[in-house]
Amino acid sequence: xxxxxxxxxxxxIEDTDAGGIVYYVNYLKxxxxxxxxxxxxxxxxxxxxxDDGRIFVVSQLSVSYLLPAKLxxxxxxxALAHKVGGATIDFTQTVRRTDQLLLKAEVKVACxxxxxxxxxxxxxxxxxxxxxxxxxxxxxx
Numbered sequence: 001x002x003x004x005x006x007x008x009x010x011x012x013i014e015d016t017d018a019g020g021i022v023y024y025v026n027y028l029k030x031x032x033x034x035x036x037x038x039x040x041x042x043x044x045x046x047x048x049x050x051d052d053g054r055i056f057v058v059s060q061l062s063v064s065y066l067l068p069a070k071l072x073x074x075x076x077x078x079a080l081a082h083k084v085g086g087a088t089i090d091f092t093q094t095v096r097r098t099d100q101l102l103l104k105a106e107v108k109v110a111c112x113x114x115x116x117x118x119x120x121x122x123x124x125x126x127x128x129x130x131x132x133x134x135x136x137x138x139x140x141x
Contacts, residue, residue, distance in 0.1 A: 004080040004133075011073045018069040027063070027103055031093050034077040035109065042129040053114045054076035056122065060108035067102045069095065075102065081134045084127060087111045087119040101136070 007030075008058050013028045039056075059069050083090035088110050095103040112118045122130070 002069040003040060003079050004101075005034065005078060007034040007037050007077045007079075009033070009075050009077055010070055011069050011075060014070060015069075016071050022069040022073075024065060027069075027095060027105075028061075029057055030075070030077045030095060031105055031107065032081075033092060034079040035091060035107070038079040038081070038133075042126075044126055044129070052123065054111050055114045056109050058107060058119050060106075062106045064104045065102075066104065067097075067100055069102050073097050081130055084122070084130045084134065086121050089122075089130060112141070115140055 009030055011022055013024050017023045076096070078094045078096070080092045082087050082092055088108055089107065091105075091107040093103075093105045093107055094101060110119060111120050111122050
């Protein structure tokens with residue numbers, strides 16, 4: 001698997017406000033699902049917690065809401081890891097309905113120690129899988 005990861009999602013009533021439009025915070029849940037499934041596709045089946053006590057947390061987020069998704073829409077949420085640092089992963093994410101870009105986000109995910117909350121380097125296995133999946137050369141990170 002290389003490049004952008006895509007996750008199709010149907011908008012349900014629980015995702016919307018009283019007007020049938022996706023409530024803004026629910027987009028963050030969609031983005032989280034896409035990043036989690038992207039990591040699962042790399043063989044990291046528990047993306048929130050690794051066996052050695054590392055956890056992944058969102059440390060920065062920038063979201064541009066462009067158009068609303070509505071009840072019963074079929075949307076596609078993407079995740080593209082475009083930079084892999086020592087303890088961070090930078091993602092560009094989108095939400096689309098067919099050809100329409102509904103949302104664009106830049107998300108920085110940090111790897112931290114579960115007990116202390118302090119930054120920890122990405123495990124070598126995860127790092128290598130990310131580098132292979134994103135076609136980022138080691139020299140660029």
